[in-house]
Amino acid sequence: MKPLAFVFPQINRIELNISTVLVLVAALFLAITSGIFAAYGNLYLLIALLGVYGALFVLIVPTSWIVWMIFFSAFLITGPSAYFIRFTQIQWLTVLISASLYLPVIFNILQSKINVLYRRFSINLFLPVAFIFLAVLSSIINHSQFTDILHASRHYFFMWSLMLVFAFGLVPPETFVKIWRALLIIAVLQLPMALYQYFFVARQDARMSPWDAVIGTFQGNIEGGGDSAAMAMMLIIAILTSIALxxxxxxxxxxxxxxxxxxxxxxxxxxxxxxxxxxPVPIALYYRKELVKKPIETAVVMIGVLLLVGGILTAYKDIHYDTSATRVNSAYDSIVNAITPNPGEDSAHVGRVTLLVNWWNNNVVHGEVHNTIFGYGIGAVHSSKAQRGKIASLYEYKIAKTTSVILLWETGILGHLVFLMILLFGAKASADAAKTEYIPSIHRVLLRAGAISLILLVITLPYSNFHLFSIPTQFLMMLMLGQSLYWSNSIKSKNFSKLL
Known part of the structure; x- marks a missing residue:
């Protein structure tokens, strides 16, 4: 009785008794139905029933519990499961749990008043809707295969519910702080995992780039590497946040x-x-306002960071290149190889610039206006053991290496532009909210760190695909966008109330 009274505080005792009876009847009905389906052994019916159970679970338990489940699954469970026991399908469970959060979001919207909805509607909410619409539209007009859409759906659609949960305040603001603090612990935990992967996996590997096996707790394969770039992005964000706090x-x-x-x-x-x-980029952005106030301190910090970067790149030669069979002699050689375009190259090591040049030559140069603007539909460059997208099947090498390449091929220039605007407008909203004095100090710090981190995501669009393919990175992106929207809505509500 007590939990129901907490969920339904407005109803009287009679209505509460009726609700209790209805819940018990529904539970009994589901139990009987489950037994019948289990007896018949119909897999699809059982899956549908599990979906019903999952929906009920999401609606009953606090939304913050679901958010924490996704957090720990994304940062500590999904990656090691794929790395050590090759259980890659668990990433579907993580994104499906995230997708289930659309249910409490929908109920929250239905319960909101019109003026609340009006205040919540902004360009920062319109852009994600526009991005999803363009992704669907591109798939429809290109008659994309259902399997392509299915495989790409987890990259495009399911994680946005997290942003809405944070933006609409379905979890208390204190949860934002707890998640950021938990992220710092996750960052520290990457070191022992990386030490094991370096000494007991990479050092025992004779392939060309054994260091690819060092990915911390992020998604990857013990033999083929994984999301080391996504792990590094998380570490940079954690370092920035720890310094700011x-x-x-x-x-x-x-x-x-x-x-x-x-x-x-x-x-x-x-x-x-x-x-x-x-x-140096996040540090420079963080200290930019203090350049005039404390020029000496700022100069010392930036020089220290630049020396650190130079030292790390120099250390790579002794730690990685000299101990492997790779033809790369230094970090400089590796960087030059990566940024030198070679459109005729067809090996497994095609550079990121080459991939952009290939897209340009095959679409813009050839006058493919339709595909240049709208792309070829989601999943077109997706490649897996089961199937390859219609664009991926045309190339011998993997082309879905960067988010820019993926978005240009699958959603066109328009989709890429909208995604870019989501990050830029989110960064601006976060930075603007951080200037509001009535917002608690710790939240202003996190908003400022979030704004800088979103800029980093913008910069890395042509570098990596973790914006779409890494669940932990998507979680962080939705957290930063969601907290900026939440506090922006709070500012609007406060200003709106002053006008009444």
Whole structure:
């Protein structure tokens, strides 16, 4: 009786008794139905029934519980399961749990008043809707295969519910802080995992780039590598957040030092040169306002960061290149190879610039206006053991290496532009909210860190595909977009109430 009274505080005792009876009858009906379906052994009926149970679970338990389930699954369960026991299908469970959050979002919208909905509607909500619409439209007009849409759906559709949950306040603001603090712990945990992967996996491997096996707790394969770039992005965000929290006296100095050391050590073991070169960017953005106020301190910090970056890139030669069979002699050689376009290349090591050049030559140069603007439909460049998309099947090598390449092929220039605007407008909303004094200080720190992190996601669009293919990165992206929307809505509501 007590849990129901908590869920339905407005109803009287008679209505509560009726609700209790209805719940018991529904539970009894589901139990009987489950027994019948189990007796027949129909797999599809059982899957449908599991979906019903899942929906009821999501509606009954607090939304914050579901968010934490997704967090721990994304950062600690999905990756190691795929890495050690090759159970890659568990990533579907994570994104489906995220998709189930659309149910409480829909109920929240239906219960909201019109003026609340009006205040919540903004360009930051319109852009994600427009992006999903363009993805669907591109698939329809290109008559995409159902299997392509199915495989790509988890990359395009399911994780946006998290952003809405955060934006609409379905979890309390205190949860934002707890998630950010938990992220710092996740960052520290990457080091022991990376140490094991480097000494007991990579050092025993004779392939061309054994360091690809160092991916922490992120998604990947023990033999073929994985989301090391996504792990490095998370580490940079965690380092930035720890420094920001420490400077505002919201984190102890020891914790900040531990996060920074663990993050840098992990990136050294993982060989993520492009992400290492990105390190000065968040620090420069964070200290930009203090350039005039504290020029000496800012200069010392930036020089220290640049020396650190140079030291890490130099260390890669001794730690990775000299101990492997790769033809790369230094980080400089690797960077030059990556940015040198070679459209005629058809090996497994086609560079990111080459992939963009190939898209340009096959669409813009050939006058494919329709496909240049709208793409070929989601899943077109998707490649898996089961099937290959219609564009992926035309190439001997993997082309879905970067988010920019994926979006240009699958949603066209229009879809890529909208996705870019989502990140940019989210960063602006987060930065603007961070300037509001009545917002608690710790939230303003996290909003500022979120704004800078979203800019980093913009910069890395042509570098990696973790914006779409990495569940942990998508979780962080939705957290940062959601918290910016939540506080923006809070500011609008406060200003709106002043006008009444």
């Amino acid at each position: 420490w400077r505002e006296q919201n984190l102890k100095l020891g914790w900040m030092i531990w996060v920074v050391i663990a993050g840098i050590a992990t990136m050294i073991l993982a060989e993520v040169k492009a992400m290492v070169m990105l390190l």
